[in-house]
Amino acid sequence: MRAAVMYGAGDVRVEDRPDPKIQQPADAIVRVVLSCVCGSDLWPYASMPATGTGRPMGHEFLGVVEETGSGVATLRAGDLVVTPFTYCDNTCDFCRKGLQSSCRHGGRYGLDGVDGGQGEAVRVPVADGTLVKLPVEETSPLLPSLLTLSDVLCTGHHGAVTAGVSRGDRVMVIGDGAVGLSAVIAARRLGAEQIILMGRHTDRTDLGRDFGATDVVAERGEEGAAKVRELTGGDGADRVIEAVGTLQSLQTALGAVIDGGTISRLGVPQYEQGPLGFDLIMRNITLTGGAAPARAYIEELMPDVLNGTIDPGRVFDRTVGLADVPDAYRAMAERRALKVLIRP
Amino acid sequence: MRAAVMYGAGDVRVEDRPDPKIQQPADAIVRVVLSCVCGSDLWPYASMPATGTGRPMGHEFLGVVEETGSGVATLRAGDLVVTPFTYCDNTCDFCRKGLQSSCRHGGRYGLDGVDGGQGEAVRVPVADGTLVKLPVEETSPLLPSLLTLSDVLCTGHHGAVTAGVSRGDRVMVIGDGAVGLSAVIAARRLGAEQIILMGRHTDRTDLGRDFGATDVVAERGEEGAAKVRELTGGDGADRVIEAVGTLQSLQTALGAVIDGGTISRLGVPQYEQGPLGFDLIMRNITLTGGAAPARAYIEELMPDVLNGTIDPGRVFDRTVGLADVPDAYRAMAERRALKVLIRP
Structure with a gap:
């Protein structure tokens, strides 16, 4: 063959x-x-x-x-x-x-x-x-x-499930690849009220809007996190689905999640070490997710x-x-x- | 005054x-x-x-x-x-x-x-x-x-709650300080079936047994993790409460937790960076906890x-x-x- x-x-x-x-x-x-x-x-x-x-x-x-x-x-x-x-x-x-x-x-x-x-x-x-x-x-x-x-659909769903997405939540999805877009579908399916998609390819984020994204943020890093906090009334998203896998994406997630919130990681991590210090502990941030x-x-x-x-x-x-x-x-x-x- | x-x-x-x-x-x-x-x-x-x-x-x-x-x-x-x-x-x-x-x-x-x-x-x-x-x-x-x-009692309880301890679980508590011992009380209170306390001060681990610990492991690091896996039928604990705060403790927790399990961190972390790579993702390990x-x-x-x-x-x-x-x-x-x- x-x-x-x-x-x-x-x-x-x-x-x-x-x-x-x-x-x-x-x-x-x-x-x-x-x-x-x-x-x-x-x-x-x-x-x-x-x-x-x-x-x-x-x-x-x-x-x-x-x-x-x-x-x-x-x-x-x-x-x-x-x-x-x-x-x-x-x-x-x-x-x-x-x-x-x-x-x-x-x-x-x-x-x-x-x-x-x-x-x-x-x-x-x-x-x-x-x-x-x-x-x-x-x-x-x-x-x-x-x-x-x-x-990809099951992986996006796994992100939404492990992040704990439920009715009325403010959800952020980082990454406009197929997994990120599938996570938008999954978050909407589970009743998220607001779905902020972070991505910079307009054709992809347009598809994300079709799938249920309510907002699109093209900025990355701290600038992108600030935009997400602004879009969520100042505090950040309840649930973040990280569908890229870079350290920068994780840092963006940490900047964009509300105290007590959950970040689900779906991207294969391109790093071995990441931030796990005082800030996460004081803010009670949960890191979850994984291979679906x-x-x-x-x-x-x-x-x-x-x-x-x-x-x-x-x-x-x-x-x-x-x-x-x-x-x-x-x-x-x-x-x-x-x-x-x-x-x- | x-x-x-x-x-x-x-x-x-x-x-x-x-x-x-x-x-x-x-x-x-x-x-x-x-x-x-x-x-x-x-x-x-x-x-x-x-x-x-x-x-x-x-x-x-x-x-x-x-x-x-x-x-x-x-x-x-x-x-x-x-x-x-x-x-x-x-x-x-x-x-x-x-x-x-x-x-x-x-x-x-x-x-x-x-x-x-x-x-x-x-x-x-x-x-x-x-x-x-x-x-x-x-x-x-x-x-x-x-x-x-x-x-300490509320902090130990926060560890057990965020780790998701429920009836029948196999729980590991790292640290025989007052928070670790309180976590033993909390885990027992929430119905854990097995509570493995990791500590090396006999007077403290004896108190831990009085509080409900079913097993005590004095070894640390990979040796300690191996002991916990052995005590839990080979796979590790369902829930780990990390009440020390060192990187070594976190690494022990990762070695002692079952795939799909949860580690709740209660100790003030004495590190800023920690392991967040491929292994956690493949094994679907959740890191949670924080300031109670x-x-x-x-x-x-x-x-x-x-x-x-x-x-x-x-x-x-x-x-x-x-x-x-x-x-x-x-x-x-x-x-x-x-x-x-x-x-x-």
């Missing part, structure tokens, strides 16, 4: 890889119908040291089950399914708590001999737990929106996608075939594309 | 200060019956740069109202009252949310012309909001336990003190008069005393 492999910063190649085969009874082979490039793929695209072996890329996909291992009970060939961005058995104690991202038998695509999603097919481990059936045809126009259940247990949210969010209440697929603004995946990375890295769909 | 003033590291003096007088209509003058030295007083005692003017010390006290300003409605001379360790109007929007530590008209004792608690008398601002009447006589043997409502809004908890906790369900006054293991306050600091700094009562 053909699949995208990253060999180092700026070096994504589409090449022949072995066709996936059932290796464990719990495996399923999925032919990929739709995949995409993630904002988190851009970090290694910017900085990964060159490697001779390469790393299969992609962790968001939906597709058709082609074959199942002898231990798979709930799926069969022909099922259209979506995967959360990490696989999980959905039965262990962590999964039962809703923390599928820490599943005892889970893992990440593209590692440990598991294929990436940016390719023609994927061997999915613990398939019964991981894959969720989609009640539509392969030709449904809803497919792009359903693909966001794989990561997407599997926990798929069934909850899917109906709103199916009935058209939300339309998260609008984050995709370009579609490529497999051969053009390197272009997709380039376009996203250069901010010429928001999020690129891949139709293998 | 006589009061304790700190002039620099290791330099606490008891000296004459002006008798407090009503300055604002909302003020009350309280004659101090019982005060004490706080673990947090030991940080400036260890490191405060020498100053010519000095800083009045003490923020935990109970006493008798001697005089009230014209605007005070709920208190009168003769009332026995306890103060939370910061004053607050208890009516502003932050107070109404239960975040009296961020009160819009609140502040800290010993600053801004307000007396410290380690003296004969204190002018208490916004007295109606701040002071809580005690339904006992000045001679009651419950007074030391009631004094813990001023800070003690005022929010006094009425809730007082009945358990009055009916003897809890006996937090056992954290006091020495009593001095005002003249001996410098000795009290020395004894606590040298770990010869756990927490020292002051009877002016």
Whole structure:
């Protein structure tokens, strides 16, 4: 099969890889119908040291089950399914708590001999737990929106849930990437009264307004935080969803959150150390969030996608075939594309 | 009046200060019956740069109202009252949310012309909001336990509440000082199934066992964290209350908490930067806690003190008069005393 492999910063190649085969009874082979490039793929695209072996890329996909291992009970060939961005058995104690991202038998695509999603097919481990059936045809126009259940919609929702967004809250979302925009959808869905989106790409923040943002702040850093305090009556937002991952974004979040407020971090942090001193303690600021247990949210969010209440697929603004995946990375890295769909 | 003033590291003096007088209509003058030295007083005692003017010390006290300003409605001379360790109007929007530590008209004792608690008398601002009447006589043997409502008991409770301790949880408390021991009381009160106390002073950890600790771990750092993981079936504690304030303690907390767990920080952090990187995000660890809004908890906790369900006054293991306050600091700094009562 053909699949995208990253060999180092700026070096994504589409090449022949072995066709996936059932290796464990719990495996399923999925032919990929739709995949995409993630904002988190851009970090290694910017900085990964060159490697001779390469790393299969992609962790968001939906597709058709082609074959199942002898231990798979709930799926069969022909099922259209979506995967959360990490696989999980959905039965262990962590999964039962809703923390599928820490599943005892889970893992990440593209590692440990598991294929990436940016390719023609994927061997999915613990398939019964991981894959969720989609009640539509392969030709449904809803497919792009359903693909966001794989990561960005569930990740944005995780931010809103862990930040504690509830009816009437003043929410700030930092970052106008696909996760930030999905967090706007999620915050609105949970009843936020005010949703301030911080971003500087007008086409993206316009989409954010369509999704429910009530205010847009283009300034960053202390200037941006001051603007947010002004927009919230002087004190800052009750809940901040940080969907960038830089230290500057975290500092902006700290400047823009009200005393006693919560910051949920969704961006993969591009720092190891951050501010944790006297100021946070005196102000009772909570830092939460993390890698979303997407599997926990798929069934909850899917109906709103199916009935058209939300339309998260609008984050995709370009579609490529497999051969053009390197272009997709380039376009996203250069901010010429928001999020690129891949139709293998 | 006589009061304790700190002039620099290791330099606490008891000296004459002006008798407090009503300055604002909302003020009350309280004659101090019982005060004490706080673990947090030991940080400036260890490191405060020498100053010519000095800083009045003490923020935990109970006493008798001697005089009230014209605007005070709920208190009168003769009332026995306890103060939370910061004053607050208890009516502003932050107070109404239960975040009296961020009160819009609140502040800290010993600053801004307000007396410290380690003296004969204190002018208490916004007295109606701040002071809580005690339904006992000045001679009651419950007074030391009631004094813990001023800070340590409420602070320990804040740790347990913000960490989310609930029935059946596995809780770890780092630190065998008065706040850590109070957190043990609070965790037990909220129904924790297992309470692991990390500390190395046997007399204190023995008291912790009396308060409800089910396990004691004397090791620190990664060794201590490994012990906690072992005691919790391999994964770590659901809730960690960090009552020390050093970076090492925070690192121990991170090593001892389960994926998806919560760390509540109560110790005044002796660091500005701390670990906030990939590991926390992948494991969905929440960092919360802070300066306790003690005022929010006094009425809730007082009945358990009055009916003897809890006996937090056992954290006091020495009593001095005002003249001996410098000795009290020395004894606590040298770990010869756990927490020292002051009877002016």
